[in-house]
Amino acid sequence: MMLAKNIFKAYDIRGIYEEELSINAIKLIAKSLSHLFLENNDTIIVGRDGRNSSSKISETLIESFLENGKNIINVGEVPTPLVYFARNYLNLNSCIMVTGSHNPKNYNGLKIFMDGHTLSGGEIKEIYDFILRDSYSKLQFAKTSYKEINLKNEYISQIIKDISIINKKKIAVDAGNGVAGPIAIETYKKLGFDVIDLYCDIDGDFPNHHPNPSDPKNLEDLADTVKNGNCDLGIAFDGDGDRCLILDNLGNIIWPDKQMMLFSSEILSKNKNCKIIFDVKSSANLPKVIRDNGGIPIMSRTGHSFIKKKISETNAILAGEMSGHIFFNDKWYGFDDGIYSGARILEIISKNNNPSHKIFDSFPKSFVTPEINIQVNKDGIQHDFMKKFINTARFEDAKIITIDGLRAEFKDGWGLLRASNTTSCLVMRVEAESKRRLLEIKDKFFQQIKKIDPKIEIPNEEK
Ligand SMILES: [Zn+2]
Structure with a gap:
């Protein structure tokens, strides 16, 4: 039995269709999920994106779940948030989305929510280990059921009911x-x-x-x-x-940390002392805006499954990460939903007579680098490098945060170096109050990186 280990990622299962993510792998994953996370006769919601391979993967998943004693509600070809919505709307514990998200067209994957939470890291590896052990019990299953439901109208009308628009632009x-x-x-x-x-x-x-x-x-x-x-x-x-x-x-481009400043100030105007979560890549101005508006900022590791975990631990009212996953937990269900986020921005701009750039310009400005990707020669090495970096790197006068890589916060700027969970890269980002300071902090990081590996190549990404 061939099973590609590298498809079991930190936040989801993902790989090149057929080559890595084979139909046989899909069958085994469904079987393994059925045994690891589900009870006999549990019901799973299944949705799929519009990729060419998604129908075939979805059919295979459904067949395998049914064979393993699970009931299926198929919500069809829908955005990921509609699958999460269906889970809340139908009051069920488990759903699975067939999607390659933003990856090239030959990729596909699975986002998995089982027994009340998104699977990540260790639990995703457990699926792989379980398949290798091949220790399935030979239970006789009760009769299972299969239903197709279209919840598009319910989803749209719930968004519309929730959003009040003044000026239509x-x-x-x-x-x-x-x-x-x-x-x-x-x-x-x-x-x-x-x-x-x-x-x-x-x-x-x-x-x-x-x-x-x-x-x-x-x-x-x-x-x-x-x-x-x-x-x-x-x-x-x-x-x-x-x-x-x-x-x-x-x-x-209004980067997601600036969107979060807008959402935070709007939500905190109605709800004081609430917690708001942002990821370690976000601007230092975001926690300032949250505090100035009477909220409690909480920094999290990057990755949608870590953020979701943090939301359930803290009951934060809003969370967001630099990749653009934003989670509203005030009037919505606390899952990441691009369509709903868009509607919330439209609600805010519709109340304002100014053009949208004036609304975003009212928040503090800073100088930032784009994400600088520093390639390492083999996947996995980035994590070892990061351990060494945390142990050896010294930044005078900086507050050091190590929840995800190393973030050194100075009075007038910060730098972050972390290991990517999705590619064989170290990822760096710097923000500062002036261009000069930005270059200084970037240089401090480069020096510390070179101390560990003088041969490492640092791309020149001036923007
Ligand atoms: Zn996505």
Whole structure:
């Protein structure tokens, strides 16, 4: 039996379809999940994105779950947040989404929520170990059931019921031919917005650009559309719609930590002393804005499953990470939902007579580097390097935070070096109050990195 170990990632299962993520692997994963996390006759919600391989993977999963004594509710081809919504709406404990998220078209994967929580790290590795042990019990299962349910209308009407729009403006939406397009367009039109849609038909070949809005080159067409169409906002989704990125009316990218400043100040105006979670990559201005507005900032490790865990531990009212996963827990269910986040931004801009860039400009500004990816020569090495870095690196006058890599916070800026969980890279980011200080902090990090490995190549990513 061939089973690729590398598909069992930190936050999900993901790999190249057939080559790594084979149909046989899917069968074994469903069987293993049935035994590890589920009781006999439990019900699982299954959804899938619009990739060419998703129907086949979804069919295989469903068959295997049914054979292993589980009931199935198939919600069809939907964005990831609609699967989470279905779980809450139907009051069930487990759901699974077939999606390759923002990865190239030959990839696919599974986001797994079992027995009340998102699986991550150790639990995902446990699925692999269990398959290898091949220690399945030979139980006789009771008869199982299969149902198909379409919850699109319930999802959209619950968003609309929740959002109050004052001035209806013009916006542009780019779904990169991912699965979020049609539902997002329908939702925003029903909210009363005039919507220009760009690549909103579902096409598993992604003929226009990768459905990854964190890469600025994938936002260029949307920026042109916003400017040429005199739109007040641009919204771009990733392939499965659990995150979005925003452009203001001038086509500037509003990075998620700035979105979080806007959401925090809005939510805290109604709810004081509430906790708000952000990831270790976020701007130092975000905890300041949270504190200034009467909230309690909490820093978390990067990764949507870690953030979700932290939300349930702290009962935070809002959480967000730099990748664009934002979790509303005030009037929504606390899961990451790009379509809902977009609706919350629309609600805020609709109350304001100013163009959207003025709204975002009212928050503190800083100088930031993009994510600097430092390649290591073999996957896994980045974690060993990071251990050495934490032990040896010295930063005078800095407060050191090591919840995820090393973040050195100075009076007027900070730098972060962490090991990527998804690629064989170290990831660095620096923010400072001035350009000069930004370069100084970047240089301090480079010196400490070179002390451990003088041969490591640091890319020159000036922007
Ligand atoms: Zn996604």
